[in-house]
Amino acid sequence: QVQLVESGGGLVQPGGSHRLSCAASGNIFSIYSMGWYRQAPGKQRELVAVITVTGNTNYANSVKGRFTISRDNVKMFVYLQMNSLQPEDTAVYYCNVGSGGMHYWGKGTRVTVSS
Numbered sequence: 001q002v003q004l005v006e007s008g009g010g011l012v013q014p015g016g017s018h019r020l021s022c023a024a025s026g027n028i029f030s031i032y033s034m035g036w037y038r039q040a041p042g043k044q045r046e047l048v049a050v051i052t053v054t055g056n057t058n059y060a061n062s063v064k065g066r067f068t069i070s071r072d073n074v075k076m077f078v079y080l081q082m083n084s085l086q087p088e089d090t091a092v093y094y095c096n097v098g099s100g101g102m103h104y105w106g107k108g109t110r111v112t113v114s115s
Helices: none
Strands: 002-007 010-012 018-026 032-038 046-052 057-059 067-072 077-082 090-100 100-107 109-113
Touching: 002 090, 002 100, 010 077, 018 032, 018 090, 018 109, 032 067, 046 067, 046 077, 057 067, 077 090
Parallel strands: 010 109
Antiparallel strands: 002 018, 018 077, 032 046, 032 090, 046 057, 067 077, 090 100, 090 109
């Protein structure tokens, strides 16, 4: 079992920056990927970014060049630095990890981009 706790959600103005954090605990030794998904109102949950234990990253086209995912393999945190935020980035952001053949989810943190 892996437990995930996200933090950092809030209200951001368009064009602004914000950082999300996710702390993993429990059976962290088998974690091979950590990532962020988001779900906007009325839409399906979608991948935002993922990073493997070796540092390989993958981003949704809509956030490439604006968002950066990183991880701390010692503290078992994953971060999402979001720049040039737009109203369409408004969503609940979920942390996700792959471990031991399973995927675990956090409860989500809401990011609202609005003036």
